[in-house]
Amino acid sequence: MRYLFSIIIFLALLCTWTTVDAHDFLTLGIHPYLPATELVDRFTPLADYLSRKTGKRIVIEIAKDYKDHIDKIGNNKLDIAFMGPVSYVSLVEKYGKKPILARLEIKGKPTFRGAIITAKNSGIKKLADLKKKRFAFVDPESTMGHLVPRYMLLEAGVDAKDLAVYKFLYNHHNVALSVLAGDFDAGAVKEDVFYEYEKRGLRVIEWTPSLSEHNFVASSMLPGETFKVLQGALLQLKYNKEGKAILLKMQGNLTGMVSASDSDYNNLRIILRRLKKAGIQP
Amino acid sequence: MIVPVFGYRRAIISFAAILLIFLGIIVAVILAHEREMFDAARAEAEGEMELMGAFVQDAILRHDYSAVEQFLTHWGIDHKEIIELKATAPNNFVISQYKRAEPSKYIFPFKKAIRYAGNNLVTLEMARDFSSIRNSLNRFILRLIAGSVLFMGLLGTALWYSLKKLALIPMEREIAIRREAEKKFRTLMESAPDAMIFVNGDGNIVLVNKQAEKGSVNHFV
Numbered sequence: 001m002r003y004l005f006s007i008i009i010f011l012a013l014l015c016t017w018t019t020v021d022a023h024d025f026l027t028l029g030i031h032p033y034l035p036a037t038e039l040v041d042r043f044t045p046l047a048d049y050l051s052r053k054t055g056k057r058i059v060i061e062i063a064k065d066y067k068d069h070i071d072k073i074g075n076n077k078l079d080i081a082f083m084g085p086v087s088y089v090s091l092v093e094k095y096g097k098k099p100i101l102a103r104l105e106i107k108g109k110p111t112f113r114g115a116i117i118t119a120k121n122s123g124i125k126k127l128a129d130l131k132k133k134r135f136a137f138v139d140p141e142s143t144m145g146h147l148v149p150r151y152m153l154l155e156a157g158v159d160a161k162d163l164a165v166y167k168f169l170y171n172h173h174n175v176a177l178s179v180l181a182g183d184f185d186a187g188a189v190k191e192d193v194f195y196e197y198e199k200r201g202l203r204v205i206e207w208t209p210s211l212s213e214h215n216f217v218a219s220s221m222l223p224g225e226t227f228k229v230l231q232g233a234l235l236q237l238k239y240n241k242e243g244k245a246i247l248l249k250m251q252g253n254l255t256g257m258v259s260a261s262d263s264d265y266n267n268l269r270i271i272l273r274r275l276k277k278a279g280i281q282p
Numbered sequence: 283m284i285v286p287v288f289g290y291r292r293a294i295i296s297f298a299a300i301l302l303i304f305l306g307i308i309v310a311v312i313l314a315h316e317r318e319m320f321d322a323a324r325a326e327a328e329g330e331m332e333l334m335g336a337f338v339q340d341a342i343l344r345h346d347y348s349a350v351e352q353f354l355t356h357w358g359i360d361h362k363e364i365i366e367l368k369a370t371a372p373n374n375f376v377i378s379q380y381k382r383a384e385p386s387k388y389i390f391p392f393k394k395a396i397r398y399a400g401n402n403l404v405t406l407e408m409a410r411d412f413s414s415i416r417n418s419l420n421r422f423i424l425r426l427i428a429g430s431v432l433f434m435g436l437l438g439t440a441l442w443y444s445l446k447k448l449a450l451i452p453m454e455r456e457i458a459i460r461r462e463a464e465k466k467f468r469t470l471m472e473s474a475p476d477a478m479i480f481v482n483g484d485g486n487i488v489l490v491n492k493q494a495e496k497g498s499v500n501h502f503v
Contacts, residue, residue, distance in 0.1 A: 136345070169345050177347030181371035184345075201375065 025057035026050075026226070029078035031069040031087060036062040043082075045246045050080075053233040054226060066141075073098065076219040080230065085211055086143055086282050089269050092262065099227060102234040103215040103260035106251075110258050111210035114144025115194045116152060118186045119179055120201045127156035127206055135166040136175045136187035141282050143268075145172055148208045149188035151271045154278055176202060192253075209271075212264040216257075235259060293442075301434045308426055316419050320412065324390065327410050330361075331394045334406060338369060339396045342403045350404075351378040358382070365389060366409040372402045386411040 028047055030039050039062055047058035061078065063069030066087055073081035074095030081098075083091065091098065103110050118124045124133065130153065138145020146168070153159070160166055167184075169175050175187035176197040186205060194202060216234060218227050237243030238256030247254040275281065334357060341349045350369055358367040358380030365386055369377040392408045471478055477494035481487055 167345065171346070171348055173348035173351075174345055177351070177377060178345045180375045181347060181377060182373035182375065 025059050026054065026079040026222075027059050027061050027077075029061045029063060029069060029072055029081040031063055031066050031082065031084060033084070042250050045249050049237075049242065049246055050230060050233055054229050056226075070094065073217060073219065076221045079219050079222055079226075081217050081219075082214065083217055084143070084214055085265060085268050086141075086147065086272065088215055088217065089265050089272055090282070091217070092265075093269075093272075097262050098217040098220060099222075100260045100262065101216040101218050101227070101231045102257035103264070104213040104251075104254055105238070105256040105258050106213060106253050108255050110213050110260065110264075112144070112191065112213055113210045114148060114188060114190045114208040115204040116149050116186060116188050116206050116208070117176065117179055117194055117202050118205050119182070120203045122185060124186060124205055127153060127158060130156075130158050130186055130205075131162045132164045133185035134183070135163045136178050136184040137166060137168050138172055138175055138188065139168055139170050143211065144190040144208060145175065145188050147275060147280070147282055148211070148268075148271055150280055151274055152206060152208060154274065159278075173197075209267050211268050212260060215260055231259075297438050301431070301438075304434065305427060305430055308430055309423070312419065312423050312426065316415075319415050319419065323410075323412060323415055327390070327392050327408065331392055331406060331408060334408075335394055335396045338404055338406065339398055342396070343398060347377055354378040355380050363411045363414065364408060365411050366407070368407045370405045370407070372404075377404065382411075386413045388413040388416045 028043065028050070030043060032039070034042070040060055043060055047060055051058045058080075061072075063072060066084075069081065069083075070087055070091045072078045073083070074091055080101065106112060116127065116130075124130060135153075137149065140146055150160075164185075169178060169187075172189045172193040173196075175184075175189050176193055178184050179187045180197065180201050188208075191207075194204065216230075218230065222230075234257045237247055247256065272282070334354070337353055338350050341347070341353070354367050354369055355378065358364050362382075364380070365382045367378075367380040369379075371377055388411065390410050390412050392410065394406045396403045396406060471489075471491045474491060475493065477497055478489075478491045479487055479494050480489040
Protein backbone atom coordinates (compact mmCIF):
# COMPACT_ATOMS: atom_id res chain seq x y z
CA MET A 1 0.00 0.00 0.00
CA ARG A 2 2.89 2.29 0.89
CA TYR A 3 4.51 1.49 -2.48
CA LEU A 4 1.27 2.19 -4.34
CA PHE A 5 0.97 5.53 -2.59
CA SER A 6 4.55 6.38 -3.56
CA ILE A 7 3.87 5.52 -7.22
CA ILE A 8 0.75 7.72 -7.23
CA ILE A 9 2.74 10.59 -5.74
CA PHE A 10 5.49 10.07 -8.32
CA LEU A 11 2.99 10.04 -11.22
CA ALA A 12 1.31 13.17 -9.90
CA LEU A 13 4.69 14.92 -9.73
CA LEU A 14 5.49 13.76 -13.23
CA CYS A 15 2.22 15.21 -14.51
CA THR A 16 2.94 18.50 -12.77
CA TRP A 17 6.43 18.58 -14.28
CA THR A 18 4.98 17.88 -17.79
CA THR A 19 2.44 20.69 -17.38
CA VAL A 20 5.17 23.11 -16.33
CA ASP A 21 7.22 22.03 -19.34
CA ALA A 22 4.21 22.65 -21.67
CA HIS A 23 4.18 26.27 -20.53
CA ASP A 24 7.85 26.66 -21.34
CA PHE A 25 7.21 27.00 -25.04
CA LEU A 26 4.60 28.51 -27.33
CA THR A 27 3.28 27.06 -30.58
CA LEU A 28 3.01 29.18 -33.70
CA GLY A 29 0.65 27.57 -36.19
CA ILE A 30 0.72 28.40 -39.88
CA HIS A 31 -1.77 27.39 -42.55
CA PRO A 32 -0.16 25.46 -45.42
CA TYR A 33 -0.23 28.12 -48.14
CA LEU A 34 3.33 27.18 -49.19
CA PRO A 35 5.43 24.01 -48.87
CA ALA A 36 6.18 23.27 -45.19
CA THR A 37 9.97 23.70 -45.54
CA GLU A 38 9.47 27.09 -47.18
CA LEU A 39 7.11 28.18 -44.40
CA VAL A 40 9.52 27.08 -41.68
CA ASP A 41 12.30 28.96 -43.45
CA ARG A 42 10.19 32.12 -43.74
CA PHE A 43 8.83 32.13 -40.19
CA THR A 44 11.91 30.98 -38.24
CA PRO A 45 13.37 34.51 -37.82
CA LEU A 46 10.00 35.72 -36.49
CA ALA A 47 9.78 32.73 -34.11
CA ASP A 48 13.31 33.43 -32.83
CA TYR A 49 12.46 37.11 -32.33
CA LEU A 50 9.26 36.35 -30.41
CA SER A 51 11.12 33.74 -28.42
CA ARG A 52 13.61 36.37 -27.24
CA LYS A 53 10.81 38.81 -26.42
CA THR A 54 8.71 36.34 -24.43
CA GLY A 55 11.54 34.32 -22.96
CA LYS A 56 9.81 31.17 -24.23
CA ARG A 57 10.78 28.86 -27.04
CA ILE A 58 8.48 29.25 -30.06
CA VAL A 59 7.73 26.05 -31.94
CA ILE A 60 6.44 26.35 -35.52
CA GLU A 61 3.62 23.98 -36.45
CA ILE A 62 2.45 23.66 -40.04
CA ALA A 63 -1.13 22.44 -40.32
CA LYS A 64 -1.90 19.61 -42.72
CA ASP A 65 -4.72 21.65 -44.27
CA TYR A 66 -6.78 24.79 -43.67
CA LYS A 67 -9.51 22.96 -41.74
CA ASP A 68 -6.96 21.34 -39.44
CA HIS A 69 -5.44 24.78 -38.83
CA ILE A 70 -8.82 26.34 -37.96
CA ASP A 71 -9.70 23.43 -35.66
CA LYS A 72 -6.37 23.59 -33.83
CA ILE A 73 -6.59 27.27 -32.96
CA GLY A 74 -10.34 26.95 -32.42
CA ASN A 75 -9.65 24.31 -29.76
CA ASN A 76 -6.76 26.37 -28.32
CA LYS A 77 -4.22 23.72 -29.30
CA LEU A 78 -2.05 26.48 -30.73
CA ASP A 79 -0.88 29.56 -28.83
CA ILE A 80 -0.51 31.77 -31.90
CA ALA A 81 -1.95 31.21 -35.35
CA PHE A 82 -1.25 32.93 -38.65
CA MET A 83 -4.61 33.16 -40.42
CA GLY A 84 -5.86 34.10 -43.84
CA PRO A 85 -8.90 36.45 -43.77
CA VAL A 86 -11.36 33.77 -44.91
CA SER A 87 -9.93 31.24 -42.46
CA TYR A 88 -10.23 33.82 -39.66
CA VAL A 89 -13.90 34.49 -40.45
CA SER A 90 -14.57 30.74 -40.59
CA LEU A 91 -12.79 30.33 -37.24
CA VAL A 92 -14.94 32.96 -35.55
CA GLU A 93 -18.05 31.53 -37.17
CA LYS A 94 -17.28 28.08 -35.79
CA TYR A 95 -15.47 28.72 -32.49
CA GLY A 96 -16.27 32.32 -31.58
CA LYS A 97 -13.92 35.29 -31.36
CA LYS A 98 -10.23 34.90 -30.67
CA PRO A 99 -7.98 37.77 -29.64
CA ILE A 100 -6.19 39.29 -32.65
CA LEU A 101 -2.53 40.10 -32.06
CA ALA A 102 -1.95 42.03 -35.28
CA ARG A 103 -2.68 42.06 -38.98
CA LEU A 104 -0.26 42.37 -41.86
CA GLU A 105 0.48 45.64 -43.58
CA ILE A 106 1.44 45.15 -47.24
CA LYS A 107 3.14 48.10 -48.92
CA GLY A 108 1.80 50.33 -46.18
CA LYS A 109 -1.79 49.08 -46.35
CA PRO A 110 -3.50 46.63 -43.95
CA THR A 111 -6.12 45.82 -46.58
CA PHE A 112 -6.08 44.24 -50.00
CA ARG A 113 -8.39 44.20 -52.98
CA GLY A 114 -8.85 42.64 -56.35
CA ALA A 115 -10.53 43.50 -59.60
CA ILE A 116 -12.87 42.09 -62.16
CA ILE A 117 -11.02 42.77 -65.38
CA THR A 118 -11.57 42.74 -69.10
CA ALA A 119 -9.60 43.69 -72.22
CA LYS A 120 -9.38 47.43 -72.92
CA ASN A 121 -11.12 47.04 -76.27
CA SER A 122 -14.02 44.92 -74.98
CA GLY A 123 -17.51 46.33 -74.88
CA ILE A 124 -18.14 45.23 -71.27
CA LYS A 125 -18.85 48.26 -69.11
CA LYS A 126 -20.51 46.86 -66.00
CA LEU A 127 -20.87 43.53 -64.21
CA ALA A 128 -24.38 42.97 -65.58
CA ASP A 129 -22.86 42.92 -69.08
CA LEU A 130 -21.07 39.69 -68.16
CA LYS A 131 -24.15 37.56 -68.80
CA LYS A 132 -23.45 35.03 -71.56
CA LYS A 133 -19.76 35.90 -71.40
CA ARG A 134 -16.75 33.67 -70.71
CA PHE A 135 -15.26 34.23 -67.24
CA ALA A 136 -11.93 33.11 -65.71
CA PHE A 137 -11.52 32.59 -61.94
CA VAL A 138 -8.32 31.67 -60.13
CA ASP A 139 -9.13 28.94 -57.61
CA PRO A 140 -12.36 27.96 -55.83
CA GLU A 141 -10.74 28.96 -52.50
CA SER A 142 -9.06 32.14 -53.70
CA THR A 143 -10.43 35.24 -51.94
CA MET A 144 -9.81 37.74 -54.74
CA GLY A 145 -9.66 35.19 -57.51
CA HIS A 146 -13.09 33.67 -56.82
CA LEU A 147 -15.02 34.30 -53.61
CA VAL A 148 -15.30 38.08 -53.59
CA PRO A 149 -15.77 38.41 -57.39
CA ARG A 150 -18.40 35.67 -57.24
CA TYR A 151 -20.23 37.67 -54.57
CA MET A 152 -19.99 40.80 -56.72
CA LEU A 153 -21.42 38.92 -59.70
CA LEU A 154 -24.27 37.61 -57.56
CA GLU A 155 -25.00 41.11 -56.34
CA ALA A 156 -25.05 42.30 -59.95
CA GLY A 157 -27.55 39.57 -60.81
CA VAL A 158 -25.07 37.36 -62.63
CA ASP A 159 -25.09 33.77 -61.39
CA ALA A 160 -22.60 31.18 -62.63
CA LYS A 161 -25.30 29.64 -64.82
CA ASP A 162 -25.74 33.02 -66.53
CA LEU A 163 -22.16 32.95 -67.77
CA ALA A 164 -21.45 31.33 -71.15
CA VAL A 165 -18.61 29.42 -69.49
CA TYR A 166 -16.39 29.81 -66.45
CA LYS A 167 -13.14 28.10 -65.54
CA PHE A 168 -10.61 28.01 -62.73
CA LEU A 169 -7.12 28.66 -64.07
CA TYR A 170 -5.31 28.27 -60.69
CA ASN A 171 -3.04 31.25 -61.24
CA HIS A 172 -3.75 35.01 -61.21
CA HIS A 173 -1.31 35.59 -64.08
CA ASN A 174 -3.06 33.00 -66.25
CA VAL A 175 -6.37 34.77 -65.69
CA ALA A 176 -4.90 38.13 -66.80
CA LEU A 177 -3.15 36.62 -69.83
CA SER A 178 -6.17 34.50 -70.86
CA VAL A 179 -8.35 37.60 -70.88
CA LEU A 180 -5.73 39.50 -72.90
CA ALA A 181 -5.37 36.60 -75.36
CA GLY A 182 -9.12 36.53 -75.88
CA ASP A 183 -9.80 33.10 -74.35
CA PHE A 184 -12.12 34.74 -71.82
CA ASP A 185 -14.12 37.95 -71.87
CA ALA A 186 -13.41 38.76 -68.23
CA GLY A 187 -11.69 37.43 -65.12
CA ALA A 188 -10.89 38.06 -61.48
CA VAL A 189 -7.40 38.88 -60.22
CA LYS A 190 -5.70 40.47 -57.23
CA GLU A 191 -4.73 44.13 -57.44
CA ASP A 192 -0.98 43.83 -58.04
CA VAL A 193 -1.52 41.38 -60.90
CA PHE A 194 -3.92 43.80 -62.57
CA TYR A 195 -1.32 46.59 -62.38
CA GLU A 196 1.33 44.25 -63.77
CA TYR A 197 -0.73 43.62 -66.91
CA GLU A 198 -2.62 46.91 -67.20
CA LYS A 199 -0.23 48.38 -69.78
CA ARG A 200 -0.59 45.30 -71.93
CA GLY A 201 -4.29 46.02 -72.44
CA LEU A 202 -6.35 45.32 -69.31
CA ARG A 203 -8.94 47.52 -67.66
CA VAL A 204 -11.06 47.19 -64.53
CA ILE A 205 -14.79 46.63 -64.78
CA GLU A 206 -15.13 46.92 -61.01
CA TRP A 207 -12.80 46.85 -58.03
CA THR A 208 -13.59 44.48 -55.17
CA PRO A 209 -14.16 45.95 -51.71
CA SER A 210 -10.96 46.25 -49.65
CA LEU A 211 -10.62 43.41 -47.18
CA SER A 212 -8.58 43.22 -44.03
CA GLU A 213 -5.26 41.44 -44.43
CA HIS A 214 -3.96 38.17 -42.89
CA ASN A 215 -3.58 38.23 -39.14
CA PHE A 216 -2.06 36.58 -36.10
CA VAL A 217 -4.59 35.40 -33.53
CA ALA A 218 -3.87 34.09 -30.07
CA SER A 219 -5.33 31.22 -28.14
CA SER A 220 -8.08 32.24 -25.70
CA MET A 221 -6.00 30.47 -23.03
CA LEU A 222 -2.91 32.61 -23.57
CA PRO A 223 -2.09 34.61 -20.42
CA GLY A 224 -2.81 38.33 -20.77
CA GLU A 225 0.78 39.27 -20.01
CA THR A 226 2.16 37.00 -22.77
CA PHE A 227 -0.47 38.35 -25.19
CA LYS A 228 0.66 41.92 -24.49
CA VAL A 229 4.35 41.06 -24.96
CA LEU A 230 3.63 39.23 -28.24
CA GLN A 231 1.40 42.02 -29.57
CA GLY A 232 3.93 44.69 -28.68
CA ALA A 233 6.71 42.72 -30.33
CA LEU A 234 4.71 42.27 -33.55
CA LEU A 235 3.63 45.91 -33.76
CA GLN A 236 7.21 47.09 -33.19
CA LEU A 237 8.63 45.05 -36.08
CA LYS A 238 8.46 47.81 -38.68
CA TYR A 239 10.28 50.30 -36.49
CA ASN A 240 13.65 48.59 -36.29
CA LYS A 241 16.20 47.10 -38.64
CA GLU A 242 15.93 43.57 -37.29
CA GLY A 243 12.14 43.70 -37.53
CA LYS A 244 12.28 44.89 -41.14
CA ALA A 245 14.55 41.98 -42.02
CA ILE A 246 12.10 39.57 -40.35
CA LEU A 247 9.20 41.06 -42.32
CA LEU A 248 11.16 40.85 -45.55
CA LYS A 249 11.94 37.21 -44.92
CA MET A 250 8.28 36.43 -44.26
CA GLN A 251 7.07 38.12 -47.44
CA GLY A 252 8.86 40.43 -49.87
CA ASN A 253 6.20 43.17 -49.84
CA LEU A 254 5.40 43.03 -46.12
CA THR A 255 6.05 46.44 -44.57
CA GLY A 256 4.76 45.98 -41.06
CA MET A 257 2.05 44.81 -38.69
CA VAL A 258 -0.76 46.89 -37.25
CA SER A 259 -3.46 46.30 -34.68
CA ALA A 260 -6.81 44.90 -35.79
CA SER A 261 -10.19 44.08 -34.38
CA ASP A 262 -12.79 41.51 -35.33
CA SER A 263 -14.97 44.22 -36.90
CA ASP A 264 -12.27 44.80 -39.53
CA TYR A 265 -13.42 41.50 -41.06
CA ASN A 266 -17.14 42.37 -41.10
CA ASN A 267 -17.33 43.08 -44.83
CA LEU A 268 -15.75 39.73 -45.62
CA ARG A 269 -18.16 38.10 -43.16
CA ILE A 270 -21.11 39.56 -45.07
CA ILE A 271 -19.65 38.36 -48.37
CA LEU A 272 -19.09 34.82 -47.08
CA ARG A 273 -22.59 34.63 -45.62
CA ARG A 274 -24.09 35.73 -48.93
CA LEU A 275 -22.01 33.13 -50.76
CA LYS A 276 -23.02 30.45 -48.28
CA LYS A 277 -26.65 31.27 -48.97
CA ALA A 278 -25.97 30.81 -52.69
CA GLY A 279 -24.36 27.44 -51.93
CA ILE A 280 -20.78 28.64 -52.48
CA GLN A 281 -18.38 27.83 -49.68
CA PRO A 282 -14.64 28.27 -49.43
CA MET B 283 72.14 35.38 -121.53
CA ILE B 284 68.97 36.92 -119.97
CA VAL B 285 65.61 35.68 -121.08
CA PRO B 286 62.82 38.23 -120.36
CA VAL B 287 59.84 37.02 -118.36
CA PHE B 288 57.55 38.48 -121.02
CA GLY B 289 58.89 35.84 -123.30
CA TYR B 290 56.88 33.31 -121.32
CA ARG B 291 53.68 35.33 -121.10
CA ARG B 292 51.56 32.50 -122.39
CA ALA B 293 52.89 30.12 -119.78
CA ILE B 294 52.23 32.65 -117.02
CA ILE B 295 48.73 33.43 -118.28
CA SER B 296 47.95 29.72 -118.54
CA PHE B 297 49.23 29.15 -115.07
CA ALA B 298 47.18 32.05 -113.67
CA ALA B 299 44.12 30.70 -115.47
CA ILE B 300 44.64 27.27 -113.89
CA LEU B 301 45.03 28.95 -110.50
CA LEU B 302 41.79 30.88 -111.01
CA ILE B 303 39.93 27.76 -112.11
CA PHE B 304 41.29 25.97 -109.04
CA LEU B 305 40.17 28.80 -106.76
CA GLY B 306 36.78 28.88 -108.48
CA ILE B 307 36.32 25.19 -107.79
CA ILE B 308 37.27 25.75 -104.13
CA VAL B 309 34.78 28.61 -103.78
CA ALA B 310 32.06 26.52 -105.46
CA VAL B 311 32.73 23.65 -103.04
CA ILE B 312 32.66 26.05 -100.10
CA LEU B 313 29.42 27.62 -101.26
CA ALA B 314 27.85 24.17 -101.58
CA HIS B 315 29.11 23.37 -98.07
CA GLU B 316 27.76 26.70 -96.84
CA ARG B 317 24.32 25.87 -98.22
CA GLU B 318 24.46 22.48 -96.51
CA MET B 319 25.41 24.14 -93.22
CA PHE B 320 22.61 26.68 -93.50
CA ASP B 321 20.14 23.95 -94.44
CA ALA B 322 21.23 21.92 -91.39
CA ALA B 323 20.92 25.01 -89.15
CA ARG B 324 17.48 25.74 -90.62
CA ALA B 325 16.39 22.15 -90.04
CA GLU B 326 17.64 22.39 -86.45
CA ALA B 327 15.75 25.66 -85.92
CA GLU B 328 12.58 24.15 -87.38
CA GLY B 329 13.04 21.19 -85.01
CA GLU B 330 13.26 23.64 -82.12
CA MET B 331 10.08 25.34 -83.32
CA GLU B 332 8.37 21.94 -83.30
CA LEU B 333 9.50 21.29 -79.73
CA MET B 334 8.44 24.72 -78.54
CA GLY B 335 5.17 24.35 -80.42
CA ALA B 336 4.37 21.08 -78.65
CA PHE B 337 4.92 22.63 -75.22
CA VAL B 338 3.10 25.84 -76.05
CA GLN B 339 0.12 23.99 -77.53
CA ASP B 340 -0.31 21.89 -74.39
CA ALA B 341 0.05 24.92 -72.08
CA ILE B 342 -2.38 27.09 -74.05
CA LEU B 343 -4.99 24.36 -74.12
CA ARG B 344 -4.79 24.51 -70.32
CA HIS B 345 -4.81 28.37 -70.46
CA ASP B 346 -1.45 28.24 -68.71
CA TYR B 347 -0.12 31.37 -70.38
CA SER B 348 2.31 32.19 -67.58
CA ALA B 349 4.02 28.86 -68.28
CA VAL B 350 4.29 29.87 -71.95
CA GLU B 351 5.84 33.22 -70.95
CA GLN B 352 8.35 31.58 -68.64
CA PHE B 353 9.18 28.75 -71.03
CA LEU B 354 9.83 30.97 -74.05
CA THR B 355 11.84 33.51 -72.05
CA HIS B 356 14.05 30.77 -70.60
CA TRP B 357 14.40 29.15 -74.00
CA GLY B 358 15.57 32.46 -75.44
CA ILE B 359 18.04 33.03 -72.59
CA ASP B 360 19.40 29.48 -72.86
CA HIS B 361 19.90 29.66 -76.66
CA LYS B 362 22.36 32.43 -77.45
CA GLU B 363 21.75 32.24 -81.21
CA ILE B 364 18.11 33.30 -80.73
CA ILE B 365 17.67 37.02 -81.31
CA GLU B 366 13.92 37.22 -80.86
CA LEU B 367 11.24 34.81 -79.75
CA LYS B 368 7.62 35.86 -79.83
CA ALA B 369 4.27 34.19 -79.22
CA THR B 370 1.20 35.98 -80.54
CA ALA B 371 -2.42 35.07 -79.81
CA PRO B 372 -4.96 34.97 -82.67
CA ASN B 373 -6.25 38.39 -81.52
CA ASN B 374 -2.70 39.79 -82.04
CA PHE B 375 -1.98 40.03 -78.31
CA VAL B 376 1.70 39.37 -77.73
CA ILE B 377 1.75 36.67 -75.05
CA SER B 378 5.49 36.56 -74.74
CA GLN B 379 8.39 38.37 -76.36
CA TYR B 380 12.04 37.73 -75.69
CA LYS B 381 14.67 39.95 -77.36
CA ARG B 382 18.42 39.52 -77.21
CA ALA B 383 20.42 42.69 -76.55
CA GLU B 384 23.07 42.19 -79.26
CA PRO B 385 21.90 42.61 -82.88
CA SER B 386 23.15 40.57 -85.86
CA LYS B 387 23.62 41.03 -89.62
CA TYR B 388 22.67 37.46 -90.48
CA ILE B 389 19.13 36.96 -89.22
CA PHE B 390 16.90 34.16 -90.41
CA PRO B 391 13.22 34.37 -89.49
CA PHE B 392 11.04 31.37 -88.70
CA LYS B 393 7.31 31.32 -88.19
CA LYS B 394 4.96 28.58 -87.08
CA ALA B 395 1.24 28.62 -86.44
CA ILE B 396 0.24 26.29 -83.62
CA ARG B 397 -3.17 24.84 -84.29
CA TYR B 398 -5.49 22.47 -82.51
CA ALA B 399 -8.75 20.99 -83.84
CA GLY B 400 -8.67 23.44 -86.73
CA ASN B 401 -8.26 26.48 -84.50
CA ASN B 402 -5.22 28.70 -84.46
CA LEU B 403 -3.95 28.78 -80.87
CA VAL B 404 -0.83 30.88 -81.21
CA THR B 405 1.78 31.96 -83.74
CA LEU B 406 5.40 31.44 -82.82
CA GLU B 407 8.04 33.64 -84.44
CA MET B 408 11.75 33.19 -84.01
CA ALA B 409 14.64 35.26 -85.38
CA ARG B 410 17.84 33.27 -85.33
CA ASP B 411 21.37 34.55 -85.63
CA PHE B 412 23.36 32.67 -88.30
CA SER B 413 26.41 34.92 -88.12
CA SER B 414 28.43 32.25 -86.33
CA ILE B 415 28.07 29.97 -89.39
CA ARG B 416 28.78 32.87 -91.76
CA ASN B 417 31.86 33.95 -89.78
CA SER B 418 33.27 30.47 -89.53
CA LEU B 419 32.74 29.95 -93.28
CA ASN B 420 34.40 33.29 -94.05
CA ARG B 421 37.41 32.33 -91.95
CA PHE B 422 37.50 28.95 -93.70
CA ILE B 423 37.32 30.55 -97.18
CA LEU B 424 40.12 33.01 -96.36
CA ARG B 425 42.36 30.27 -95.04
CA LEU B 426 41.64 28.03 -98.00
CA ILE B 427 42.29 30.77 -100.57
CA ALA B 428 45.49 31.84 -98.84
CA GLY B 429 46.63 28.22 -98.67
CA SER B 430 45.73 27.61 -102.31
CA VAL B 431 47.61 30.69 -103.55
CA LEU B 432 50.66 29.72 -101.52
CA PHE B 433 50.48 26.12 -102.73
CA MET B 434 50.00 27.15 -106.36
CA GLY B 435 52.83 29.68 -106.05
CA LEU B 436 55.22 27.06 -104.73
CA LEU B 437 54.06 24.49 -107.28
CA GLY B 438 54.37 27.02 -110.11
CA THR B 439 57.85 28.06 -109.06
CA ALA B 440 58.98 24.42 -108.83
CA LEU B 441 57.48 23.63 -112.24
CA TRP B 442 58.98 26.75 -113.72
CA TYR B 443 62.49 25.87 -112.60
CA SER B 444 62.15 22.24 -113.68
CA LEU B 445 60.88 23.23 -117.10
CA LYS B 446 63.57 25.82 -117.48
CA LYS B 447 66.33 23.39 -116.58
CA LEU B 448 65.10 20.48 -118.64
CA ALA B 449 63.75 22.14 -121.77
CA LEU B 450 64.06 25.89 -122.04
CA ILE B 451 67.76 26.34 -121.29
CA PRO B 452 68.95 23.65 -123.86
CA MET B 453 66.54 25.07 -126.44
CA GLU B 454 67.74 28.63 -125.90
CA ARG B 455 71.34 27.41 -126.16
CA GLU B 456 70.57 25.70 -129.48
CA ILE B 457 68.88 28.82 -130.83
CA ALA B 458 71.90 30.93 -129.81
CA ILE B 459 74.32 28.54 -131.59
CA ARG B 460 72.22 28.66 -134.75
CA ARG B 461 72.03 32.43 -134.65
CA GLU B 462 75.81 32.61 -134.27
CA ALA B 463 76.30 30.24 -137.23
CA GLU B 464 73.90 32.29 -139.34
CA LYS B 465 75.74 35.46 -138.38
CA LYS B 466 79.09 33.96 -139.42
CA PHE B 467 77.64 32.70 -142.67
CA ARG B 468 76.16 36.15 -143.45
CA THR B 469 79.51 37.88 -142.70
CA LEU B 470 81.31 35.44 -145.00
CA MET B 471 78.72 35.90 -147.72
CA GLU B 472 78.84 39.70 -147.53
CA SER B 473 82.59 39.78 -147.61
CA ALA B 474 82.79 37.52 -150.69
CA PRO B 475 84.07 39.41 -153.85
CA ASP B 476 81.59 37.60 -156.07
CA ALA B 477 77.94 38.13 -156.39
CA MET B 478 75.97 35.36 -154.72
CA ILE B 479 72.33 34.57 -155.19
CA PHE B 480 70.50 31.73 -153.41
CA VAL B 481 67.51 30.28 -155.14
CA ASN B 482 65.14 27.77 -153.56
CA GLY B 483 63.73 24.70 -155.25
CA ASP B 484 60.84 26.69 -156.75
CA GLY B 485 63.25 29.07 -158.48
CA ASN B 486 62.59 32.00 -156.10
CA ILE B 487 65.50 34.12 -154.86
CA VAL B 488 65.73 33.86 -151.10
CA LEU B 489 69.10 35.52 -150.38
CA VAL B 490 71.55 37.81 -152.21
CA ASN B 491 74.80 39.42 -151.04
CA LYS B 492 75.85 43.08 -151.57
CA GLN B 493 77.83 42.28 -154.72
CA ALA B 494 74.78 40.69 -156.22
CA GLU B 495 72.66 43.74 -155.24
CA LYS B 496 75.05 46.03 -157.12
CA GLY B 497 74.56 44.17 -160.42
CA SER B 498 71.44 44.01 -162.56
CA VAL B 499 69.38 40.87 -162.35
CA ASN B 500 69.38 40.77 -166.13
CA HIS B 501 73.15 40.77 -165.96
CA PHE B 502 72.92 37.37 -164.27
CA VAL B 503 70.28 35.96 -166.44
